[in-house]
Amino acid sequence: MNPATKKQEETGIRKSLKSYLLAMGFLVETNFQGLGAVRGRPDLNASRDGKTLWIEVKTPRKTSKQFEHQSIYQSKVEAVGGIYLVIRSLEEMEQMLIQHGFKLKGQIKMFYSNV
DSSP: OOHHHHHHHHHHHHHHHHHHHHHTTOEEEEOOOSTTOOTTOOSEEEEETTEEEEEEEOOSSTTOOOOHHHHHHHHHHHHTTOEEEEEOSHHHHHHHHHHTTOOOTTHHHHHHHHO
16 A cells, blocks of 8 residues: 555544544544654543543554554553553444443444534
């Protein structure tokens, strides 16, 4: 796959996740890479109910994997008790939110009906 096409696909997933999380009442921040950015920092941070999620967005393809510096950052987050997620779809995001104790039953269907 063309790297530019893969980046566009990840961008679309990231935007959908951000919209969904905002609709669910999360405070969401996008982490951009570039000069002065922390290497390996995930794409999104989302906070609600006293918990912060560190979210790395990848495409659904099996070949879409974390870079070494992203895995190192994940280890640092998890070492201090943080919640780090690698997410490939809106459905996977909902499953992870439920797994981590967020009350969202039926919410994804409501979100899709409003998009």
